[in-house]
Amino acid sequence: MAWYPRAVRLELQPESSEQPAIRPTQLIMHSIVAPWDEHRLYAYWKNSTSLESHFGLDFDGSIGQYLSTTTRADANASANRRPDGTGAISIETASNTKASDPWTDEQVTELIALGVWAHQEHGVPLRICQTAADGGFGYHSLHAAWSTSGTACPGPARIAQFRETVFPEIVAKARKPVPAPAAPTRPVVSLAHILAAQRRDPGLPQGGTTYKAEGLVVEEALYRAGLLAKRWVDGSLGSLTRPAVSEWQERCGYRGRQPGQPADGYFGKDSLTRLGKAYGFTVKD
Numbered sequence: 001m002a003w004y005p006r007a008v009r010l011e012l013q014p015e016s017s018e019q020p021a022i023r024p025t026q027l028i029m030h031s032i033v034a035p036w037d038e039h040r041l042y043a044y045w046k047n048s049t050s051l052e053s054h055f056g057l058d059f060d061g062s063i064g065q066y067l068s069t070t071t072r073a074d075a076n077a078s079a080n081r082r083p084d085g086t087g088a089i090s091i092e093t094a095s096n097t098k099a100s101d102p103w104t105d106e107q108v109t110e111l112i113a114l115g116v117w118a119h120q121e122h123g124v125p126l127r128i129c130q131t132a133a134d135g136g137f138g139y140h141s142l143h144a145a146w147s148t149s150g151t152a153c154p155g156p157a158r159i160a161q162f163r164e165t166v167f168p169e170i171v172a173k174a175r176k177p178v179p180a181p182a183a184p185t186r187p188v189v190s191l192a193h194i195l196a197a198q199r200r201d202p203g204l205p206q207g208g209t210t211y212k213a214e215g216l217v218v219e220e221a222l223y224r225a226g227l228l229a230k231r232w233v234d235g236s237l238g239s240l241t242r243p244a245v246s247e248w249q250e251r252c253g254y255r256g257r258q259p260g261q262p263a264d265g266y267f268g269k270d271s272l273t274r275l276g277k278a279y280g281f282t283v284k285d
């Protein structure tokens with residue numbers, strides 16, 4: 001079942017339960033040749049078994065949906081359902097009784113939005129249907145096989161709008177790349193702050209912090225490097241953090257000043273920068 005989120009749901013029965021399923025590959029636009037809103041169309045189709053569309057669109061842009069777009073609707077003859085199970089989504093649009101008026105701006109906006117949805121939801125290809133069975137976008141009179149007795153629907157003014165505005169805008173909007181989710185902000189750690197905390201925190205009461213937020217970033221990295229127990233990731237660069245830093249320095253190739261002495265356990269620019277590169281933070285002075 002597929003119901004368009006912008007539409008009012010006015011489900012037709014028994015059509016919704018009884019008509020066969022389709023895999024929609026086309027969207028075909030019509031004019032109803034009556035100034036009817038989506039509720040008036042529902043009332044008309046409710047007691048008639050023929051020629052309903054999936055959607056009805058009023059002049060003001062309000063839109064009703066009468067059948068799931070994965071259920072066959074009867075508006076477009078051979079396009080409704082093909083032997084391979086593909087078919088057409090159809091939309092009726094309010095018009096004057098001669099179908100000579102252009103779509104209103106509101107109707108144009110909604111037709112474009114529906115077209116983008118049909119592409120995104122059902123993969124309707126971004127082209128004008130080249131044949132009666134070809135996937136894409138069209139209007140009722142585009143292919144003779146889409147009507148049983150010939151039609152001018154949706155009228156010349158609207159056919160021009162389809163070609164000049166509606167279809168090109170569907171393509172433009174559907175192709176616009178979806179913005180990538182914002183990259184998580186990379187933390188920035190100051191070497192001067194970390195060194196100050198390394199000197200001060202061990203003398204504070206247990207767990208005391210000087211630059212807690214930056215200390216947490218560094219300790220989390222030491223934890224992920226396998227050098228510090230998780231329970232000491234508290235933002236306090238205390239006496240247990242220093243041996244972890246020393247081990248990191250040795251991984252970086254540093255040693256104590258005297259042969260056999262461990263690295264001193266106070267970050268330098270290089271060792272902190274390399275920790276940041278490995279575990280996702282940036283270092284400033």
Ligand SMILES: [Zn+2]
Pocket residue numbers: 029030031140151153154
């Ligand atoms: Zn039509």
